[in-house]
Amino acid sequence: MAKSIDVTDLDIYYGDFKAVEDVNVTIPAKQVTAFIGPSGCGKSTFLRALNRMHEVIPGAYVDGKVLVDGQDLYAVEVDPVAVRRQVGMVFQRPNPFPTMSIYENVIAGMRLNNKKMKKSEADDVVESALRAADLWGEVNERLARPGSGLSGGQQQRLCIARAIAVQPQVLLMDEPCSALDPISTSAIEDLIHELKANYTIVIVTHNMQQAARVSDDTAFFNLVGTGKPGRLIEFGETRKIFSNPDEKATEDYISGRFG
């Protein structure tokens, strides 16, 4: 189920502006890969290119190849809607659907794929997704309550449950803990560790301790200069990137000399 992602010669544009340039990388399956780098370096943009959410913004497009399981996501015959059903996403701020209950939120993605689902099947999907997101124990008594009534950390875990309920091949996380307190953050990090047994996970983070704690591999993005596109500077095992990086810029960033 979990698949690796091969990116070849990827350029990402917002209209005329080239935001990210010439990315070549292979993100391994069933591992956690962290994207780090200073603000505006294109790591979130690159993440959104991995499930074609980038092109939701008017005028935005990419040039290059993104292969998941050998299939190019940007091939002409590929429907972005189908891509997003295979590559799930968790956002920076928790965004459960405010008009839906906790139950409806978790099942929302399944309802899109498979309108006619038996009640018992739906119940099973909701329970297993919430259990996988470590939220079942906290909400099983109040599944019919609005998702927006939960705490921020619980909402974010609800969003993770919603994303994994459709059993994607890849799970993208765009700074999933930046709006959360340390305890909720720790809960999400534990969850990421558990999830990587079944999913390929890519996480963007500004928190380098977090990258070091949760990820197996790390990609460092940086700007060549102001107004220039962001680039992938270095990619490798997290242990190596944080102890003995090949590039000077990586070392400067990791050690807090800039960014």
Added chain:
Amino acid sequence: MADSSNELTRPVKRLGDRIFSGTALGAGVLILVTLAGVGLFLTIEGLPGFTADSSATQPADNFVGLAGPLVFGTVLSATLALMLAVPLAVGVALFISHYAPRRLSQGLGYLVDLLAAVPSVVYGLWGIIFLAPKLVPIYRWLENNVGWIPFFSGPTLASGRNMATVAVVLAVMILPIITAICREIFLQTPTLHEEAALALGATRWEMIRMAVFPYGRSGIVSAAMLGLGRALGETLAVTLVLSPAILYSFNFIGAQNPSTIASNIALQFPEASGLEVSVLIATGLVLFLITFVVNFAARAVVNRRSEFSGAN
């Protein structure tokens, strides 16, 4: 020391604060006073009308006989108009907010706003001169093919001046205001919710159903109620199009159509005197109360699931 503690305990009041709170309070009170004044006027002036005898309530025998069909006609025409206008308005608003290319959507938006500013007498004239004759073939078809449905039993007049034409004219009149409000509300859907739906693999229509409609639901209801308010009170367009009668009829394309309260007042007031005036004002009071009930009902609908509204 005494000075500094004094400074902390003394409330800070700037001139701007005082002016603002004063004008805000004044404006709020003014609305209530105006509303109470209108209500009071209608009640005092209209009270004798409720008990008027048949001399003042022609062609009916008493007040209820006159006001009943008028209320019926008012509610019927406004409801029909709303049923035609709301789906169309939501569709147009969605097209402008989520489907049309940006340049086109701006032009369309201006156009809709412009339509809202056209005076109702113009819509009335357009309805009677242009629209009604064009609709006659449709009425004929309905009469001949589905005439067994009481709504379309006919007989259709060649002029096309009937309840169905009124409903269409009213629908066109209230369409812009409903569209404009819906468009604004749809545009305010948080990007976060839209992206949440898209990231789950929703198509654009599924995204609209998952994120845009739930977020805009109370706004759509409010927009519809504003439109309904305008349709309920519309005078000129109805007066121009309809050949009025005092009766109950669900025959939308027939020769005899129930008039509306506002239209009836406009038609009868110039020649009314004494108790007849009171009767007309009493029907006005009834219209006033109907709009109140409609608004409260709309509020109730909106509040029913308020904890799911996203406001918390």
